[in-house]
Amino acid sequence: MGRNIETLDQHLLKVREGSRRFENAFQSVSRMILEKGFDKVQVNGNVTYDFHIFREGKKHLIGMYDEITSLVSFVDDGAKGGPARELAFVLVGEPGNGKTFFVDALCTKYIEFISKTENQRLTFRFKGLKELGDQYGNIEVIESQTYEDPMVLAMNLAGHNIDANKEWLIEKGFNETQIENFFLDYRPLGACSDYILNDIRQHNDGNLDMMLRHIEIVPIPLSPTRGVLVGKYAPKDKITAKSSDLLGEEDLKRMLKIADANNPYLYNVKKGALARVAGGGIHFSDEIFKNKRDLVLVYLSVIQNRTIELDGYKWPMDTLIIATSNNAEYGDFQSLETEAPVIDRTLIVNMAHNTNHELQ
Numbered sequence: 001m002g003r004n005i006e007t008l009d010q011h012l013l014k015v016r017e018g019s020r021r022f023e024n025a026f027q028s029v030s031r032m033i034l035e036k037g038f039d040k041v042q043v044n045g046n047v048t049y050d051f052h053i054f055r056e057g058k059k060h061l062i063g064m065y066d067e068i069t070s071l072v073s074f075v076d077d078g079a080k081g082g083p084a085r086e087l088a089f090v091l092v093g094e095p096g097n098g099k100t101f102f103v104d105a106l107c108t109k110y111i112e113f114i115s116k117t118e119n120q121r122l123t124f125r126f127k128g129l130k131e132l133g134d135q136y137g138n139i140e141v142i143e144s145q146t147y148e149d150p151m152v153l154a155m156n157l158a159g160h161n162i163d164a165n166k167e168w169l170i171e172k173g174f175n176e177t178q179i180e181n182f183f184l185d186y187r188p189l190g191a192c193s194d195y196i197l198n199d200i201r202q203h204n205d206g207n208l209d210m211m212l213r214h215i216e217i218v219p220i221p222l223s224p225t226r227g228v229l230v231g232k233y234a235p236k237d238k239i240t241a242k243s244s245d246l247l248g249e250e251d252l253k254r255m256l257k258i259a260d261a262n263n264p265y266l267y268n269v270k271k272g273a274l275a276r277v278a279g280g281g282i283h284f285s286d287e288i289f290k291n292k293r294d295l296v297l298v299y300l301s302v303i304q305n306r307t308i309e310l311d312g313y314k315w316p317m318d319t320l321i322i323a324t325s326n327n328a329e330y331g332d333f334q335s336l337e338t339e340a341p342v343i344d345r346t347l348i349v350n351m352a353h354n355t356n357h358e359l360q
Contacts, residue, residue, distance in 0.1 A: 006217040011122065011150045012172050019118070022151040024185055025280045025320045026078030026085065029106075032113040033072055041065070053109055061105055064098065067091065070349045071106070075320065081184070086345065088303045088321040090288065092330045093351035099324040102351075103284050106322070107230040110282055111222060114229065121220045121229065121280050123147040126196050128214050132203050137257030145269045146190050146308070146315045147220045147229070147279025151182060156189045157208055159201065168208055190308075190315035191264035220279055229281035233273045235290040243298050247308050248272035264313040274308055278317040288323035289333040296333075296342055303345045 014020040023031070036053035043065050054061045054068055061068065071089060078084035091099040114121050125143035129136045136142075144153075158164035162183070169179050189197065197211075204210040224230045233246065248269035255266055269275040277283045285291075288299065301309065308315040323346070325333075330348075333339055 004219050008124070008150060008154065008212050008215050008217055009172070011217045012154060012169075012174075015151065016173050016178070020122075021119075022149060022182060022185070023280075024079070024318050025282065026075050028114065028119070028280060029110060029282070029320055030072075030075045030079040032110060032119075033075070054105065061098075061102060064102060064351075067102065067349055067351050070347075074347055078320070084347070085306070086304050088285070088288075088299070088323050088346045090323045090325060090346045090348050091351045092325045092327060092348055095326055097351055099351055100286060103286075103322050103324060107224065107232075107282055107284060111224055111230050114280075115222060121147070122150055122217055123220050123279055124150050124153050125216050125218060126193075126200065126214050127216055129196070131214075132199050135199070135259050135263070137259070139257055142192070142196060142265060143218070144190065144193050144279070145265075146275045146317065147281075148190060148193060149279065149318070150217050152187060152189060153193070153197075153215070155182060155186055156194070156197070157211065158206075159198070160188070162186075187316040187318070190269075191313035192267070192315075195264050227273055227276045229277055229279065230284075231273050231277045231281065232284040232286055234286040235288075235295075238292040241292055241295060243294060244272060246272045246274050246295065246298050246302070247310055248275055249310075267310050267313060269308055269310065269315055272308070274302060274317065274319070275315065277319050278308065278315065280318050282320045282322060285321065285323040287325060287329065289325045289329040296339070300342050300345060 011020065015022055033051055033053050036051065036056075038049045038051045040047060041050045042048075048065045049069055049072070050065065051068055051072060054064075074084050074087075074089050091102060093099055113119050123144045125141055127141045129142060130138075130140055154169060155165050158168055166179050166183070169182070170176070174182075188194065200211050200214045221228055235241065236245065248267060248271040250266055251268035251271075254268065258266055274283060285299065289296070291299070301307070302317070303321055306317045306319065308317060334343060
């Protein structure tokens with residue numbers, strides 16, 4: 001195997017020993033912020049917190065104490081399984097007051113954080129698919145389209161029988177406390193991963209150890225320019241914008257290779273902006289309320305359910321969703337009674353201009 005390719009057993013051993021973590025996007029971002037420490041400070045007569053990570057580097061954030069504290073509280077709530085898991089964090093303010101700079105700074109810090117070996121995010125791919133027959137054409141290897149964590153695969157290896165999956169993890173040396181902690185963040189596999197794994201399971205007569213021959217663990221290819229793990233979606237012209245910009249769509253090349261019309265891998269969800277950040281990433285929706293209504297409704301479903309859904313197929317997401325909006329667009333959107341459900345799924349943080357002349 002290549003230097004960066006491992007077996008699932010090797011990955012599980014590192015998780016069991018503690019040299020690797022299984023954590024969701026909220027937990028990763030929270031740990032990234034809190035590990036750097038913070039100070040209690042007085043701002044305008046009020047006691048607040050100053051988080052060191054946002055003051056590092058040549059072009060760091062200036063001021064923004066309330067906004068940063070709101071973000072940290074939001075992320076911490078999500079890390080503990082709170083309602084933030086089903087909300088988007090939205091900064092609202094006048095143009096030019098630093099909203100985009102704030103989010104870009106967070107995303108840059110996150111890329112630096114997960115670039116370190118101890119924080120590296122991994123996913124899996126299926127290999128040896130030609131052994132399964134001709135239903136995949138000449139496709140030999142398929143990677144998880146939403147960069148699912150290998151532990152999610154391990155918690156679904158025996159199918160949808162939770163007890164069987166727990167028993168298998170016990171056989172791999174995990175104790176009951178570790179397993180219960182894993183299953184606090186349990187989620188099913190995405191549609192295509194589940195479908196392929198089921199084919200592998202049938203081919204190997206349900207023998208889990210034999211199934212492992214078809215699984216490789218690989219690092220997620222970090223690339224902010226390709227929108228992997230940190231991605232930005234800006235509103236497009238309302239005529240040309242479409243839901244596939246976010247969700248993906250059917251792939252003609254795959255349709256020519258894959259015989260089974262029910263195979264979810266016919267859908268290329270990586271064409272959409274969301275799948276590329278679904279494996280523990282940050283999705284930044286710039287000017288979210290400028291999008292046409294169809295896309296805003298897509299966001300409503302994605303924010304609440306943390307799921308990419310296409311024609312009934314579902315791909316669960318592990319994503320922190322952050323957005324910005326100008327006051328004017330937010331005011332117009334808020335005035336529409338029909339859009340109240342969208343507003344309810346967001347934490348609105350009003351962001352003012354920095355008027356402190358010393359900080360300026």
